[in-house]
Amino acid sequence: MVQLRPRASRTPVSAEAMVDEGQPASEEAAEHGLLLGQPSSGAAAEPLDEDEDDDLDDEAPEELTFVSAQAEARAEERRVRETARRDKTLLKEKRKRREELFIEQKKRKLLPDDVLEKLTTTPPAGLKKSPGTFKEVTLQKKTEREKGSDSRNSKVQKVSSFGQSKSYVARRLKDQDLRDSRQQAAKAFIQNSLYGPGSQRTTVNKFLSLANKRLPVKKAAAQFLTTGWGAQKKQNAQRFKRRWMFRKKAASGKDRS
């Protein structure tokens, strides 16, 4: 056994002094670890490079009992658990608050409950009051979407005319959408095939100016100036000019007086 000099800075107690503490097993383990020259497991590992820094001292490595290490580890774990729990509760609260906010906004957006009830229960009565007029009864159902939903999502219920002469027609907007979308597709096809990419089209200005370019005396293009350019700049310039003139007038007026 190597006789190790006690290190004033580090070693808490010499091995013999710790006998009374009553942790024989840990002592041995520590000694064993030191004997073997390997750092003991996990929590009680000693930084070996600190050993090398201390050039003068050939002191014993710092002794860390298993107990203390375990206590430290447990404290660490507890701390981590605490923070996790706190975070979770914070998130939960945040989510709860957002949900409440959304419910409130939704409530604000929809018609008051009594009006909705009236609408759902009494459409025939409403129709009977105005005979012969064209009316589309649109009911705003509670959609699952959020405030992004617009009137396109509202469905029109098929309302039949109760005993009135067939002077108005109720239609499903879904069918109308299909028809319109096909018409849009057809128009897009025509536009694309005639004026889309790949068709060699030119502007009317260039077309009319072609003749001017071939004349014996070359003339300018049919529409030489683009008047729509820089509209904002021109407006700013005009405003500045007005202000400048006003200032000039005021200044000259002051000079004269």
Added chain:
Amino acid sequence: MGEFRVHRVRFFNYVPSGIRCVAYNNHSNRLAVSRTDGTVEIYNLSANYFQEKFFPGHESRSTEALCWAKGQRLFSGGLNGEIVEYDLQALDIKYSVDAFGGPIWSLAASPSGSQLLIGCEDGSVKLFQITSDKIQFERNFDPQKSRILSLSWHPSGTHIAAGSIDYISVFDVKSGSATHKMIVDRRYMGVSKRKCVIWGVAFLSDGTVISVDSAGKVQFWDSATGTLVKSHLIANADVQSIAVSDQEDSFVVGTAEGTVFHFQLVSVASNSTEKQWVRTKPFQHHTHDVRAVAHSPTALISGGTDTHLVIRPLMEKVEVKNYDAALRKITFPHRRLISCSKKKQLLLFQFAHHLELWRLGATAAAGKNGDVLPLSKNADHLLELKTKGPENIICSSVSPCGNWMAYSTASRFFLYRLSYEHDSVSLQRVPKTPAFLRSALQILFSEDSTKLFVASSQGPLHIMQLSEGCFKHVHTFQPPSGTVEAMCLLAVSPDGHWLASSGTSAGVHVYSLKQLKPHCTVPAYNFPVTALAIAPNTNNLVIAHSDQQVFEYSIPEKQYTEWSRTIQKQGFHYLWLQRDTPITHISFHPKRPMHILLHDAYMFCIIDKALPLPNDKSLLYNPPSLTSESGVVRRRTPHAFKISKKYKPLLFMELLDERTLVAVERPLDAIIAQLPPPIKKKKFGT
């Protein structure tokens, strides 16, 4: 003649809509033309190419196909998926049937005229039976993969050819199944990523199918074997339309570059019987895409995005080589779109979906003949009134005092009251117009602005009394006889005693407003009336017809005037009769009863009834240098027709007061500048 100050107005931003389809009817020699805003116009080619009827457009009706069926029935199909039949007698839409196939791209009537075939967006070809009053769905043919863009019947009615995207199918009508599917090359030589759209097909009686497509090719296919026989590359851009003559010896195609090509069946050698199709004549009368062509027995008709309708008679088919064989280009409307309020110097411009009210500018300067006077006050855009609803405006009018304005669409009539304070104008709608005033063909206010005359599209003529706040129906005249025409014109005498209406084919009817009963009828003439006016004091009715004849009829005496008989006996000058455009407006000078002022699109003329009439040998158009000649020369060469071509193209010309004229011009360049982009032309050196 007198000196006048002329308000030269160029702020009428009139842009006609492009022509989309053209259909020629051989029996009645009429041409149906449909435009991109949904208007369908009927031109009478034998009445000097005059537009005799029109059906107003509708925003949702974008017509893609037009065809005539047996018995003078006109059908059209559009992108809203409906087949519409037009009632040519009542000038209304008879009915519209939804085809349930999506947007309709093509329409073809069978050679027998009793069946109608439509090609839809979803690739289905549907067959309809034409019954006496409606059409009825019969059956569907085999559905195809892509949209059917063009259809053609075999003259025997047994097969049809349908052009789609990248292929052409030949169907057997009895079974409804496709017998052949011919794949079309995307480019004449080579490959291309752009799909080839078959814009037109034609089926000849020997089984040849002619197809024109977006790669610029005209291809001949044999329908019995389903193979390509011949291919011609005629353009760098799309070839968009094809029409075959009845004898099947010539056809015409229109390209997107504006060129129209004529193909003819010519014998290979002078003595052989073998014939082949040869491209004979190119015509460049258009600047933009030629989207519709038609082939009449004697002429090639083409129309396209540049809004001109061009009728080119073929020289070899024309019997008599006179002015009838000249090229006709119809650009400007054949009816008046502008009304004028003389007292307040206002002009009302009628567009398809809105009206504009302008006040003319004023000048304080004076000058000599030919001077341009500077404006002291600019012309003022007072009002822009947009119409409610998708329908186009049929007619509009402003009262001479400037306080009333009225316009009508196909289903509604609107009357407004205008009030002026300082420089601005405010508008107030007159509510509760009576139900019988639904759609009007012509609206006219009386000279003192107390009466409103409305010629409705069903035939009757309504007279309403206007006063400060109210609006009362006074009387309705029913038309005695004859069929209603769309070019219904009205004229009222300045003293308010007589009303003339040319709405029927039975002649011009004259009604007495004091006794509220018909007075007389001017004998019918076989050409339609283009302009009508009643002179002040003398109450002579001046009528202009589409063959450039002008008649003067005295209403109190119920007979033609002496002057009118003289000119009919002598006949008009040949140059006068050879004018292209119809006379659209006639007006009179308040202090000179012998003067009649009329104008057409390219000239305006003051007829002086006191001077002798010109014979064919004298100059009709006075050269401007005549005023500088000696007095002797001037006295020797006067004649009644004083014509000036200074302001053209004229849309409207009116005498505001004794010394002022207003001329509304519309230069062609200004119209072309607002058209869609044309195909690029590559020229050497640019």
